[in-house]
Amino acid sequence: MISKLAFIHPDAKIGKDVIIEPFAYLAGNVVIGDETWVGPNSTILEGARIGKKCKIFPSSVVSGIPQDLKFRGEETTAEIGDNTTIREGVTVNRGTAAVGKTIVGNNCLLMAYSHIGHDCAIGNYVIIGNATSMAGEVKVDDFAIISGGTLVHQFTRVGAHVMIGGGSKIRTDVPPFIKADRDPLSYMGLNSVGLTRRGFEKERIDEIHNIYRVIYQKGFNITQALDEVEKEFKPSPDRDYILKFIRTSERGIIRAR
Secondary structure, rough: OEEEOOOOOOEEEEOOOOOEOOOOOOOOOOEOOOOOEEOOOOEEOOOOOEOOEEEEEEOOOEEEEEEEEOOOOOOEEEEEEOOOOOOOOEEEOOOOOOOOOEEOOOOEEEEOOEEEEOOOEEEOOOOOOOOOOOOOOEEOOOOOOOOOOOOOOOOEEEOOOOEEEOOOOOEEEEEEOOOEEEOOOOEEEHHHHHHHHOOHHHHHHHHHHHHHHHHHHHOOOHHHHHHHHHHOOOOHOOOOOOHHHHHHHOOOOOOEO
């Protein structure tokens, strides 16, 4: 199950039924969960914490030191959740003193040549498209899809169940449940197809859609729109998540097309 042609530091901790292919490199202070596959020529560096049943494809690098000039060699981690797939050439940098760790959740797919910068926090069931580059301290909530070739500015946040069009530039926060595309990145309507696939009932989707009509289509400024949403719609997990997301946004949210 572990090739003699792989390099494995004696301090690395390897779970049960792990497969490590030829020419893989595992440094010390590395933990690999049960039933994970580490492909040939992949590199797992100090501070990596890989979950169970992950797939690490060739030429990927997990837990490389941050591309941050403030980094001073502090002990930090890059943590990959269970059942996550890291395709060819992906790079996931470990954290800095700012946060201490980079996190990729469970059941994620990081497509080929994508980059996850230091101190990012990626939720569960997230898909990051080919060659998407994510700067430091970005947050992506559960079930978001960021299509290929997208550039993500540091400190931005992408809400849950969002669909980002390919080749986008994310400079400001993207609220949950929506589609976003064009340049500059703009609100393109509700991600109704994605929500339906994930079991959202029609009434629930309609209410979310009506909330965003108030935010984006009624001519209010953001403060007025959120106050109107709070008055017009009863409290619910979806309504409250949208309100909290926008009110706590530090970079502001994308605008309508």
